Amino acid sequence: MLYREAGQFKVSYAKDQQIFPIRQDRIAVLALVAVAFLVVPFVGNQYWLSAIFIPFLIFSLAALGLNILTGYAGQLSLGTAAFMAVGAFASYNFMLRVPGMPILLAFAGGGTVAALVGILFGLPSLRIRGFYLVVATLAAQFFILWFLTKVGWITNYSSSGVITAQQIVILGYAFSTATSKYLLVLGIVAVMALAAKNMARGNVGRSWMAVRDMDVAAEVIGIRLMRAKLLAFAVSSFYCGVAGALFAYAYLGTVEPEAFSLDLSFRILFMVIIGGVGTVLGSFLGAAFVTLVPVLLSVTVRFLDSSLNLHIAESAISNLELMVFGSLIIFFLIVEPHGLARLWQIAKEKLRLWPFPH
Amino acid sequence: MKAIKTVLLGVALFAAAAAAAQTEQYMPVLSYRVGPSAAGGSGYYGGAIDYWTLVNMTGGINGVMLKWEECETEYNASKGVECYERLKKNSGGATTVEPLSTGIAYGLFDRVAQDKIPMSTFGYGLASSADGRVYPWVFPLGTTYWDQMAAMIAYLGQKEGGLDKLKGKKIAFLYHESAFGKEPIPVLDALSAKLGFETLKIPVPVPGQTQESQWLQIRQAKPDYVIMWTYGVMSTVALKTAAKTGYPREKLLGVWWAGSEEDVIPAGDASKGYVSAAFSASGTNFPVVQDIKTKVYGAKKGNLEDPTRLGNVMYMRGLSYGIIVVEALRVAQAKYGKGKVMTPEQLRWGFEHLNLNEARLKELGAPGLFPPIKTSCADHEGSGMVKFQVWDGTGFKQVAPFMAGDREMVRKMVEETAAKYAAEKKITPRDCSKEN
Numbered sequence: 001m002l003y004r005e006a007g008q009f010k011v012s013y014a015k016d017q018q019i020f021p022i023r024q025d026r027i028a029v030l031a032l033v034a035v036a037f038l039v040v041p042f043v044g045n046q047y048w049l050s051a052i053f054i055p056f057l058i059f060s061l062a063a064l065g066l067n068i069l070t071g072y073a074g075q076l077s078l079g080t081a082a083f084m085a086v087g088a089f090a091s092y093n094f095m096l097r098v099p100g101m102p103i104l105l106a107f108a109g110g111g112t113v114a115a116l117v118g119i120l121f122g123l124p125s126l127r128i129r130g131f132y133l134v135v136a137t138l139a140a141q142f143f144i145l146w147f148l149t150k151v152g153w154i155t156n157y158s159s160s161g162v163i164t165a166q167q168i169v170i171l172g173y174a175f176s177t178a179t180s181k182y183l184l185v186l187g188i189v190a191v192m193a194l195a196a197k198n199m200a201r202g203n204v205g206r207s208w209m210a211v212r213d214m215d216v217a218a219e220v221i222g223i224r225l226m227r228a229k230l231l232a233f234a235v236s237s238f239y240c241g242v243a244g245a246l247f248a249y250a251y252l253g254t255v256e257p258e259a260f261s262l263d264l265s266f267r268i269l270f271m272v273i274i275g276g277v278g279t280v281l282g283s284f285l286g287a288a289f290v291t292l293v294p295v296l297l298s299v300t301v302r303f304l305d306s307s308l309n310l311h312i313a314e315s316a317i318s319n320l321e322l323m324v325f326g327s328l329i330i331f332f333l334i335v336e337p338h339g340l341a342r343l344w345q346i347a348k349e350k351l352r353l354w355p356f357p358h
Numbered sequence: 359m360k361a362i363k364t365v366l367l368g369v370a371l372f373a374a375a376a377a378a379a380q381t382e383q384y385m386p387v388l389s390y391r392v393g394p395s396a397a398g399g400s401g402y403y404g405g406a407i408d409y410w411t412l413v414n415m416t417g418g419i420n421g422v423m424l425k426w427e428e429c430e431t432e433y434n435a436s437k438g439v440e441c442y443e444r445l446k447k448n449s450g451g452a453t454t455v456e457p458l459s460t461g462i463a464y465g466l467f468d469r470v471a472q473d474k475i476p477m478s479t480f481g482y483g484l485a486s487s488a489d490g491r492v493y494p495w496v497f498p499l500g501t502t503y504w505d506q507m508a509a510m511i512a513y514l515g516q517k518e519g520g521l522d523k524l525k526g527k528k529i530a531f532l533y534h535e536s537a538f539g540k541e542p543i544p545v546l547d548a549l550s551a552k553l554g555f556e557t558l559k560i561p562v563p564v565p566g567q568t569q570e571s572q573w574l575q576i577r578q579a580k581p582d583y584v585i586m587w588t589y590g591v592m593s594t595v596a597l598k599t600a601a602k603t604g605y606p607r608e609k610l611l612g613v614w615w616a617g618s619e620e621d622v623i624p625a626g627d628a629s630k631g632y633v634s635a636a637f638s639a640s641g642t643n644f645p646v647v648q649d650i651k652t653k654v655y656g657a658k659k660g661n662l663e664d665p666t667r668l669g670n671v672m673y674m675r676g677l678s679y680g681i682i683v684v685e686a687l688r689v690a691q692a693k694y695g696k697g698k699v700m701t702p703e704q705l706r707w708g709f710e711h712l713n714l715n716e717a718r719l720k721e722l723g724a725p726g727l728f729p730p731i732k733t734s735c736a737d738h739e740g741s742g743m744v745k746f747q748v749w750d751g752t753g754f755k756q757v758a759p760f761m762a763g764d765r766e767m768v769r770k771m772v773e774e775t776a777a778k779y780a781a782e783k784k785i786t787p788r789d790c791s792k793e794n
Binding site (some may be wrong): 046047050051052055087096109142146149154159160161162164166167176251252253254255256257259261263292295298299313314315317318319322 | 389391392396400428429430432434435436437440442444445447458461464465467468469473486525533535536537538540543544563564662663682773775779781782785
């Protein structure tokens with residue numbers, strides 16, 4: 001009824017090629033962004049902002065980074081957390097060693113260093129693919145963490161190999177409250193998500209998708225494989241690097257390299273798979289699923305336990321959360337193997353026909 | 359009329375309930391009971407919670423009841439921070455927090471300072487946070503890794519018949535390749551320079567399921583001792599591989615995270631005769647454990663699902679933590695009013711004025727459970743002593759009582775590192791002479 005594109009005529013190429021061709025979509029997305037920027041900071045309390053929204057946005061950015069590489073360019077990777085670590089530790093060093101370094105530039109610098117490291121570890125992708133590439137990126141994961149622990153200079157010779165993120169100050173304004181950090185993270189994520197969407201539907205994204213679908217064919221039609229693959233590694237690692245820097249600066253504060261373990265790489269891969277491989281929206285949906293559902297489950301189980309006086313043992317509650325979460329993942333993957341983003345797309349298509357499907 | 363009466367009654371009940379709520383001291387419990395670290399977490403938090411249950415059953419702290427709420431962190435820094443943020447405002451606000459995870463503790467460093475909630479890192483954490491002037495809200499109570507390393511060297515010196523006898527000896531340091539494993543290296547280096555022993559540092563990549571090459575290296579170098587700074591499965595594998603390569607187990611010395619039943623039992627016979635450090639005693643012979651057994655488990659209010667774990671190493675560490683929190687609350691109440699609920703600031707004062715001597719521990723039914731702890735505004739550690747225990751195949755037996763290493767040197771290093779951190783973060787250290 002409301003969601004129908006009848007009567008919306010596109011009279012120019014620009015209109016035909018916009019990100020959201022349907023007016024209702026545009027309104028909904030603009031409203032969502034407006035709510036995120038203007039309403040959430042005032043309504044959300046410190047818990048919601050600093051413990052839910054900030055990590056959700058940071059993980060979304062990391063998932064987006066991996067999605068560029070795996071979803072769009074078809075190169076599997078298990079080194080996401082390591083590239084995040086590079087971003088975090090590089091930003092720390094930019095701030096520490098360059099006097100008067102603006103923090104946003106340090107984040108970008110961290111992302112750039114991560115991109116360079118990404119290109120380096122992306123080189124094997126020119127020769128190998130699939131599971132063999134996974135092994136190569138797994139090596140990146142272990143090598144980078146080992147390197148960060150090994151070289152004292154990176155952590156400014158901290159005895160325990162831990163870095164403490166400097167305070168975020170932009171133009172004399174200190175981002176110390178949860179609200180200000182949230183707005184900063186949201187701003188960065190919004191800009192980078194828009195850039196990713198535009199890259200994906202532009203020339204670059206098309207060449208990535210061609211490489212993903214069949215690289216020999218892509219080469220035949222004139223796409224330079226090396227350039228496309230390495231660009232995917234660079235852009236993906238840049239996104240992960242910025243996410244890592246934000247993880248350190250806006251969320252944890254003091255970080256050890258262990259925080260970027262293989263476990264985190266897997267979590268981000270799950271986000272991409274659950275959310276939807278090869279979609280920008282899927283990165284956000286997947287991150288939301290992986291970060292929010294366990295919290296929701298934990299709160300619900302505990303609420304039921306206390307309100308119904310069930311007296312479930314504490315360890316049973318903890319295990320129950322994991323079991324339910326695991327079954328939910330399996331359920332969603334069976335119902336829609338293409339992820340939550342595909343479910344959303346199907347829902348929209350049904351909605352366009354509703355209530356008269358014939 | 360009846361309606362008014364009901365309303366009045368309701369208001370009175372509400373007021374009573376509100377008043378009752380204020381006689382509860384609330385603590386969030388960031389526990390982990392699933393995943394690879396579950397055995398440690400469930401034992402540790404089980405011990406602390408059992409003790410608090412016992413305190414509540416015997417009248418609370420001068421009438422103030424303890425209240426806690428758990429949240430599963432899965433030993434994951436990101437989840438731990440979420441749990442802390444979720445629980446900290448509940449029930450009138452958190453008084454103190456103990457994550458039992460280095461990663462989570464790091465994630466909370468800035469947050470607890472901002473929220474002004476004291477955080478303890480009992481037997482782990484960042485060594486330099488023992489300097490309370492730079493880290494006012496962090497309490498690495500008991501012993502830091504640095505003091506533990508110093509005590510281990512002191513123990514080896516004692517074994518050799520004097521610290522000077524260590525000169526010319528070769529000590530291998532087999533470590534978990536992470537922040538945890540790297541932490542004690544500065545102290546090891548400083549002591550090696552001072553006492554003249556040689557060190558051989560051998561990192562083991564996490565998680566450490568294969569250690570053949572490392573032990574081959576040890577076999578070739580033939581060190582006089584091997585200090586095992588390992589954790590989890592790495593400790594068990596180290597013990598097994600040492601036995602396989604024929605390195606004498608009497609020459610092994612484990613860090614305290616490599617010295618619990620969960621580490622030695624899976625290694626079977628290979629761990630018999632292996633010595634490790636400990637910052638609290640274990641066993642069920644303590645009157646307080648007997649009390650918990652009869653009163654708490656008798657009333658089916660115990661936290662452990664398997665009561666045979668009572669008295670094991672992780673459980674007793676948790677129990678020690680439980681006791682220290684209650685004692686800090688008592689100290690704070692003695693200053694700020696008995697029978698009152700303490701604010702986090704007041705509890706911090708309590709943590710900074712702990713004086714748990716042997717006599718006090720005896721009164722609590724826990725003689726010799728942990729070393730005497732005496733803290734101050736500048737010293738958030740308070741002890742620095744470690745004991746040593748040997749696994750005899752069925753239980754841990756003490757081989758050396760609580761002893762400290764070169765505390766003076768370690769303290770100097772703590773202050774230097776803390777000063778460097780303060781300069782980096784632009785923190786002005788507190789002036790302890792002005793604090794009462």
